[in-house]
Amino acid sequence: MIVNENSAKSRRAFLKKAFAGVAVSAAGAAGLSAQDKPKTVYQSSTDDERLAQSRRMHDALPDRYKDKFRITKLETFKVERRFLFLKIHTDHGIVGLGEPITEGRADTCAAAVKEIAPYLIGKDPRRVIHHWQAIYRHAFYRGGPILTSALSGIEQALWDIKGKALGVPVYELLGGPTRHRIRTYAHARDPESVRNAKKEGFTTFKTGVRNKLGGSIIANNKQIAEAVDYFAELREIVGDDCDIGIDFHGAITPQNAKLLIKELEPFNPWFIEEPIQCQDVGGMAEIARGTHLPIATGERIFTKWGFRDILEQRAATILQPDLCHAGGIFEGRLIAGMAEAYYASIAPHNPLGPISLACGLQLAASIPNFLCQEQVTLGEGYITEPFKVVEGHIPLPTKPGLGIELDEAQLEDKLGHDWRNPETYNESDGSVVDW
Numbered sequence: 001m002i003v004n005e006n007s008a009k010s011r012r013a014f015l016k017k018a019f020a021g022v023a024v025s026a027a028g029a030a031g032l033s034a035q036d037k038p039k040t041v042y043q044s045s046t047d048d049e050r051l052a053q054s055r056r057m058h059d060a061l062p063d064r065y066k067d068k069f070r071i072t073k074l075e076t077f078k079v080e081r082r083f084l085f086l087k088i089h090t091d092h093g094i095v096g097l098g099e100p101i102t103e104g105r106a107d108t109c110a111a112a113v114k115e116i117a118p119y120l121i122g123k124d125p126r127r128v129i130h131h132w133q134a135i136y137r138h139a140f141y142r143g144g145p146i147l148t149s150a151l152s153g154i155e156q157a158l159w160d161i162k163g164k165a166l167g168v169p170v171y172e173l174l175g176g177p178t179r180h181r182i183r184t185y186a187h188a189r190d191p192e193s194v195r196n197a198k199k200e201g202f203t204t205f206k207t208g209v210r211n212k213l214g215g216s217i218i219a220n221n222k223q224i225a226e227a228v229d230y231f232a233e234l235r236e237i238v239g240d241d242c243d244i245g246i247d248f249h250g251a252i253t254p255q256n257a258k259l260l261i262k263e264l265e266p267f268n269p270w271f272i273e274e275p276i277q278c279q280d281v282g283g284m285a286e287i288a289r290g291t292h293l294p295i296a297t298g299e300r301i302f303t304k305w306g307f308r309d310i311l312e313q314r315a316a317t318i319l320q321p322d323l324c325h326a327g328g329i330f331e332g333r334l335i336a337g338m339a340e341a342y343y344a345s346i347a348p349h350n351p352l353g354p355i356s357l358a359c360g361l362q363l364a365a366s367i368p369n370f371l372c373q374e375q376v377t378l379g380e381g382y383i384t385e386p387f388k389v390v391e392g393h394i395p396l397p398t399k400p401g402l403g404i405e406l407d408e409a410q411l412e413d414k415l416g417h418d419w420r421n422p423e424t425y426n427e428s429d430g431s432v433v434d435w
């Protein structure tokens with residue numbers, strides 16, 4: 001038992017209480033309330049106490065942790081077009097990279113990282129899971145996009161440090177490669193972009209609902225037909241030997257989702273992504289039961305606890321955890337394990353930068369139920385060796401940690417941004433609609 005109370009008086013009181021509890025317990029007496037039972041308490045209030053407490057606990061670890069390895073500094077910086085990069089520095093000269101961001105809230109997430117930093121400074125970066133637990137649970141108010149995004153980026157950087165320290169890719173630490181290359185899809189923004197991506201070797205694509213059904217609660221026949229005709233055009237360009245999914249982006253009402261899915265079924269989309277807002281898990285499960293098309297969701301769901309509901313209610317069979325939001329790489333691994341038990345697959349969501357992509361690739365490389373990886377940049381202008389797509393796949397990374405290094409010279413002119421979420425309104429009456 002380690003106790004670190006704020007004063008000698010409270011320490012004496014605690015020990016007295018603890019001793020009394022142990023004595024009663026040893027005597028086998030009944031009637032001791034949970035409140036009275038001795039507890040192991042690690043508590044501190046000042047920075048000095050925190051550091052001393054951390055060192056005491058650390059010293060109890062096996063010998064291999066005795067060598068000095070400490071986090072010295074956390075550094076965030078905004079990078080165009082809407083990214084927030086994190087560097088965690090150590091006294092070994094190893095720097096870990098992460099992307100601790102919720103899109104449109106870069107400054108808020110940077111502030112969250114700054115508030116977490118005092119916990120990490122001076123600690124051993126190799127205890128990734130331990131630090132995840134401490135940051136997540138000691139926050140008391142758990143989860144949500146900001147806190148889990150900050151935690152996710154930190155967790156990514158810790159894995160990067162650990163992999164670099166051991167000289168192996170992160171996927172080696174997760175059990176070794178389950179595949180030798182990683183399928184990735186291109187965004188089908190218009191017919192021309194699909195043709196170009198096909199020429200580049202992509203075999204999988206994703207598009208959106210072009211007219212968003214006018215932002216209406218119940219779309220008319222013309223709006224539905226326009227949306228379906230557009231998808232049909234892309235489907236024809238893609239061909240039957242390639243795959244194309246469609247993202248409703250949670251911007252379609254449940255009424256319209258059912259109407260649209262029924263009309264899309266003859267064109268066999270690869271999946272229907274976020275057919276409705278993900279908060280209504282029961283509603284998504286109802287939609288899933290009403291169609292043979294696979295339902296995908298996950299970019300706005302956080303941690304294993306969020307995905308548990310999706311799986312238990314059979315709301316989706318393709319899970320899309322965003323490793324910058326959902327809790328990081330290992331949280332993604334846990335979610336993949338939960339999904340496997342339901343015969344569901346994993347398609348990591350990623351509309352962010354090359355660090356996020358690198359994390360997705362490490363996860364994809366180490367799980368059995370991987371479907372496809374999203375990407376919006378292969379890292380040109382951001383990292384020293386951008387990823388390459390060959391026959392629709394990215395070759396397995398081989399370098400230690402996340403396997404990437406930032407191209408500091410090229411980043412110089414990309415520092416800073418003021419990216420904001422779009423404001424979208426219904427053209428007919430000016431009311432707010434989802435984007």
Ligand SMILES: [Mg+2]
Binds near residue numbers: 299
């Ligand atoms: Mg989406």
